[in-house]
Amino acid sequence: xxxxxxxxxxxxxxxxxxxxxxxxxxxxxxxxxxxxxxxxxxxxxxxxxxxxxxxxxxxxxxxxxxxxxxxxxxxxxxxxxxxxxxxxxxxxxxxxxxxxxxxxxxxxxxxxxxxxxxxxxxxxxxxxxxxxxxxxxxxxxxxxxxxxxxxxxxxxxxxxxxxxxxxxxxxxxxxxxxxxxxxxxxxxxxxxxxxxxxxxxxxxxxxxxxxxxxxxxxxxxxxxxxxxxxxxxxxxxxxxxxxxxxxxxxxxxxxxxxxxxxxxxxxxxxxxxxx
Amino acid sequence: xxxxxxxxxxxxxxxxxxxxxxxxxxxxxxxxxxxxxxxxxxxxxxxxxxxxxxxxxxxxxxxxxxxxxxxxxxxxxxxxxxxxxxxxxxxxxxxxxxxxxxxxxxxxxxxxxxxxxxxxxxxxxxxxxxxxxxxxxxxxxxxxxxxxxxxxxxxxxxxxxxxxxxxxxxxxxxxxxxxxxxxxxxxxxxxxxxxxxxxxxxxxxxxxxxxxxxxxxxxxxxxxxxxxxxxxxxxxxxxxxxxxxxxxxxxxxxxxxxxxxxxxxxxxxxxxxxx
DNA sequence: TATACTAATGACCAATCGGTCAATTTGTCA
DNA sequence: TGACAAATTGACCGATTGGTCATTAGTATA
Numbered sequence: 001x002x003x004x005x006x007x008x009x010x011x012x013x014x015x016x017x018x019x020x021x022x023x024x025x026x027x028x029x030x031x032x033x034x035x036x037x038x039x040x041x042x043x044x045x046x047x048x049x050x051x052x053x054x055x056x057x058x059x060x061x062x063x064x065x066x067x068x069x070x071x072x073x074x075x076x077x078x079x080x081x082x083x084x085x086x087x088x089x090x091x092x093x094x095x096x097x098x099x100x101x102x103x104x105x106x107x108x109x110x111x112x113x114x115x116x117x118x119x120x121x122x123x124x125x126x127x128x129x130x131x132x133x134x135x136x137x138x139x140x141x142x143x144x145x146x147x148x149x150x151x152x153x154x155x156x157x158x159x160x161x162x163x164x165x166x167x168x169x170x171x172x173x174x175x176x177x178x179x180x181x182x183x184x185x186x187x188x189x190x191x192x193x194x195x196x197x198x199x200x201x202x203x204x205x206x207x208x209x210x211x212x213x214x215x216x217x218x219x220x221x222x223x224x225x226x227x228x229x230x231x232x233x234x235x236x237x238x239x240x241x242x243x244x245x246x247x248x249x250x251x252x253x254x255x256x257x258x259x260x261x262x263x264x265x266x267x268x269x270x271x272x273x274x275x
Numbered sequence: 276x277x278x279x280x281x282x283x284x285x286x287x288x289x290x291x292x293x294x295x296x297x298x299x300x301x302x303x304x305x306x307x308x309x310x311x312x313x314x315x316x317x318x319x320x321x322x323x324x325x326x327x328x329x330x331x332x333x334x335x336x337x338x339x340x341x342x343x344x345x346x347x348x349x350x351x352x353x354x355x356x357x358x359x360x361x362x363x364x365x366x367x368x369x370x371x372x373x374x375x376x377x378x379x380x381x382x383x384x385x386x387x388x389x390x391x392x393x394x395x396x397x398x399x400x401x402x403x404x405x406x407x408x409x410x411x412x413x414x415x416x417x418x419x420x421x422x423x424x425x426x427x428x429x430x431x432x433x434x435x436x437x438x439x440x441x442x443x444x445x446x447x448x449x450x451x452x453x454x455x456x457x458x459x460x461x462x463x464x465x466x467x468x469x470x471x472x473x474x475x476x477x478x479x480x481x482x483x484x485x486x487x488x489x490x491x492x493x494x495x496x497x498x499x500x501x502x503x504x505x506x507x508x509x510x511x512x513x514x515x516x517x518x519x520x521x522x523x524x525x526x527x528x529x530x531x532x533x534x535x536x537x538x539x540x541x542x543x544x545x546x547x548x549x550x
Numbered sequence: 551t552a553t554a555c556t557a558a559t560g561a562c563c564a565a566t567c568g569g570t571c572a573a574t575t576t577g578t579c580a
Numbered sequence: 581t582g583a584c585a586a587a588t589t590g591a592c593c594g595a596t597t598g599g600t601c602a603t604t605a606g607t608a609t610a
Contacts, residue, residue, distance in 0.1 A: 018382065019380050021296055021297065022296065024566075025567085025568060026568095035588060036570095036589080036590070037571080037587095037588060037589055037590070038587080040568095040569070040570080041587075041588080046569090100379050101379045101380050103379075104376045104378075104379060105294050105376050107293070147430045147431065147434060148454065151429055151430025151431070152426045153426075154429060154430065155423065155425055155426025156426070156466060156467075159422060171466055172466045174464050175419070175462075175465060175466035176466075178462060178463065178464045182457050182461050182462065183454060183457065186457050186461075187450075187453060187457065190450060191431060191447045192434065299598080300597085300598060301597085301598090309558080309559090310560060311598095311599085311600095312557095312558060312559055312560070312600085312601080313557080313558055314599095315598095315599070316557075320598080321599090551610100552610085553609085553610080554609080555606105555608085556605105556607085556608100557605080557606075557607095558603105558604080559602105559604070559605085560603095560604105561600105561601095561603100562599105562600080563598105563599085563600075564597100564598100564599095565597080565598090566598105567595080567596070567597080568593105568594100568596105569592105569593085569594100570591105571589105571590105571591100571592090571593105572590105574587105574588080574589070575587080576585100576586085576588085577584105577585085577586075578583105578584090578586095579582105579584080580582095580583090580584105
């Protein structure tokens with residue numbers, strides 16, 4: 001494990017239990033068994049550390065949820081969404097705790113921006129899933145439904161994270177599917193009406209721009225030592241600069257790199273870019 | 276306004292926007308136009324300040340909600356519960372923000388204890404309300420329902436507090452009544468099953484003990500300058516030491532002091548004590 | 551006006567913070 | 581082994597924190 005990874009892992013443990021502000025760099029370095037100086041060889045600042053932590057896990061979880069939703073039949077999408085969400089947050093319980101603590105609290109502007117971006121991306125995933133599952137029957141309550149679902153998830157998540165009980169991911173997913181169905185089919189008095197529609201789009205550019213994407217690919221090529229990955233990446237890079245292949249070939253190339261967990265995030269963004 | 280009240284009001288504004296830890300005593304005193312020394316004449320420490328703030332509003336809100344629920348017909352209880360809850364939190368929006376920020380974050384033990392107590396008291400109010408409204412039909416899902424309701428409330432509250440939109444308390448209450456009814460009548464797969472029952476009682480002594488109550492009464496007698504209140508308080512004090520009156524008379528005496536907002540909290544606890 | 555008392559001040563304290571950097575250890579060559 | 585480079589250290593820095601206390605300002609009484 002690289003020193004950077006070590007610091008991120010150990011720091012996350014402390015952040016989850018004490019919060020970001022309340023954890024000193026000294027505590028982190030003690031907990032890692034390294035010196036303060038060594039910390040600043042891996043990270044420019046304490047802020048950069050938490051940004052990298054948040055980034056890493058948000059990418060991981062976003063990709064998993066997106067995959068689960070897009071690769072299941074319409075009548076199973078809800079279940080897989082909830083299942084993946086709870087599975088991911090419980091696998092990375094420390095991160096989930098950190099996320100909850102800092103969500104309401106943080107004053108690091110870049111961090112807030114990241115969290116807001118994540119929130120909007122979740123809204124988008126939920127919205128498109130609900131539209132696929134229920135069609136336009138829920139048009140007048142869809143934003144209300146999004147808030148209800150997020151509220152329910154949060155309630156259960158709080159319970160799971162801060163109690164010591166072990167629990168059944170399958171059950172929580174089934175329970176939430178039933179509740180979502182109930183609300184989607186029978187709610188007649190939405191509180192979040194469609195006049196708030198702009199809240200769900202404004203200032204959100206889910207797709208990365210060319211430049212960021214090319215940067216990511218360049219890094220990925222350097223880090224990869226599997227030839228088929230490297231070649232796929234080079235071809236994809238050319239396609240971004242000047243698209244000539246059809247969609248099927250592009251998807252195949254993306255699939256070539258998606259299998260490597262390190263490149264999941266890149267694959268996810270490439271897919272969004274070419275759509 | 277007393278100096279203590281001034282500090283509490285002004286500090287709350289800062290806490291709501293920056294969080295407790297991130298707000299320095301210097302900032303508070305600057306914002307009040309007083310010196311640092313003057314602050315420590317009113318409060319022993321920064322911790323004591325936030326404890327008094329939280330205490331004050333929790334008492335206020337608890338009493339209002341309890342009254343709304345217990346003084347309405349069964350078929351209107353839900354509506355009044357939600358209406359009062361949202362009305363209270365939006366009237367004291369700064370406090371609501373503080374509560375949300377510190378709920379996940381705080382490391383002051385006494386504060387955490389207070390917040391936990393408040394949480395359990397809310398659970399109790401919700402539980403007894405649901406039992407009254409739906410009877411034993413919801414026995415197998417009542418704990419699940421409590422978590423669902425708290426989740427929904429939190430979701431909407433977050434939306435209301437941190438967006439700039441004005442909103443309709445009546446609508447949010449009606450919307451939540453409908454959702455609660457839907458869930459109560461049709462949920463068949465609870466996630467929080469009755470095996471968690473002990474979570475909802477353990478370590479919770481809602482009722483104050485004799486000593487605390489007598490202390491509160493003594494303070495109230497000193498502060499009051501209305502004769503009927505003072506006399507009622509003196510009689511109630513005697514009844515705590517040695518009960519002789521019947522319940523109707525006791526309730527009447529309590530009602531005598533309940534009309535004064537300053538004594539709402541005392542009245543609420545006396546009612547609980549004599550039940 | 552002199553006295554006695556409280557209310558209020560802000561310079562000051564030790565502790566802790568994030569961050570730096572000269573000095574030292576460690577690793578890697580010929 | 582010796583010479584060089586890279587990695588690592590921890591004493592140190594200025595800034596800020598919650599909290600203290602000798603001093604001053606304000607006011608009512610005699």
